[in-house]
Amino acid sequence: MKVDYRIKSISGYTEKIGELVSMLEHTREVTLQEIANLSQADLDALTDQSSNTIGALLMHIASIEFVHQVVSFEKRDLTDQEYADWKLPLELGDQARESIHHQPLDYYIDRLNQTRANTLARLTAKDDQWLLEEDKWSHGVPYNQYYLWFHVMEDEINHRGQIRAVKRLLNHGS
Amino acid sequence: MKVDYRIKSISGYTEKIGELVSMLEHTREVTLQEIANLSQADLDALTDQSSNTIGALLMHIASIEFVHQVVSFEKRDLTDQEYADWKLPLELGDQARESIHHQPLDYYIDRLNQTRANTLARLTAKDDQWLLEEDKWSHGVPYNQYYLWFHVMEDEINHRGQIRAVKRLLNHGS
Numbered sequence: 001m002k003v004d005y006r007i008k009s010i011s012g013y014t015e016k017i018g019e020l021v022s023m024l025e026h027t028r029e030v031t032l033q034e035i036a037n038l039s040q041a042d043l044d045a046l047t048d049q050s051s052n053t054i055g056a057l058l059m060h061i062a063s064i065e066f067v068h069q070v071v072s073f074e075k076r077d078l079t080d081q082e083y084a085d086w087k088l089p090l091e092l093g094d095q096a097r098e099s100i101h102h103q104p105l106d107y108y109i110d111r112l113n114q115t116r117a118n119t120l121a122r123l124t125a126k127d128d129q130w131l132l133e134e135d136k137w138s139h140g141v142p143y144n145q146y147y148l149w150f151h152v153m154e155d156e157i158n159h160r161g162q163i164r165a166v167k168r169l170l171n172h173g174s
Numbered sequence: 175m176k177v178d179y180r181i182k183s184i185s186g187y188t189e190k191i192g193e194l195v196s197m198l199e200h201t202r203e204v205t206l207q208e209i210a211n212l213s214q215a216d217l218d219a220l221t222d223q224s225s226n227t228i229g230a231l232l233m234h235i236a237s238i239e240f241v242h243q244v245v246s247f248e249k250r251d252l253t254d255q256e257y258a259d260w261k262l263p264l265e266l267g268d269q270a271r272e273s274i275h276h277q278p279l280d281y282y283i284d285r286l287n288q289t290r291a292n293t294l295a296r297l298t299a300k301d302d303q304w305l306l307e308e309d310k311w312s313h314g315v316p317y318n319q320y321y322l323w324f325h326v327m328e329d330e331i332n333h334r335g336q337i338r339a340v341k342r343l344l345n346h347g348s
Contacts, residue, residue: 157331159335161332162338164332165225
């Protein structure tokens, strides 16, 4: 896999959305490169009882992107069914530690890819002005659309940092 | 400290550079919030022999920003003196584990702030077209200016994820 180290507007989107997609996709390329050679045992390994497995962190990355699709594109909270479907990877912790495992790497990559495909399809219909549209969270703090998608990237990078730390403990890298 | 959850162009810069600065500064606000209550003992704690202390990770964040200033604004490698000054936090590992410690939180915050002030001063003189200027690394892979500053943010978020994991092991958070 070849990673592109140029952030520039990707065609098929308006200019700034194309740049945001460039950042989102670069982030994902680096994540996929980071996990490319992991075995099912690596994905399930728990380095200590308060840590998360790499598999759970990958599902968490997909779950955060899903939640942001709902908030950003549909301007609503999760339905009960959606919450039930994504609760474990979204919240991590003990239940995720007990339940997310026994899957090969492709299972996680497929979930990441499916979620990303929907993000990209929805972003093609938006324009740069939309990025600045503001809303407020329930506690009254304002955010904008640009922030929501910045945060999807931020959360992925944050957890990729944790994946690296787990890999180091498994003696898989620096 | 109040964190702004809107990514939008900050005045004093051209439009896209102002948005990039918004992302860099949001990233930093969250990092500072993450470390706000840490003691010197927290900053020096080593959770296992292959980990990095939070203090060393904070110096690493400053060192990566410094290196990117040199590459981006001066288009050169570090001088021997600069390399000697920053080698430990830049490379982390055993020597950093032995040498970066015994400093209060303000020491790290000051280094972060000083480095950031220089980044912002230099970015005021650049324009959006500059973001797309390309160059190549010594192994021939192309990058552009936008990527360099995206990566400063990416590296900080990545290490903030590790700071969070260390804090969790020290029972300071989730």
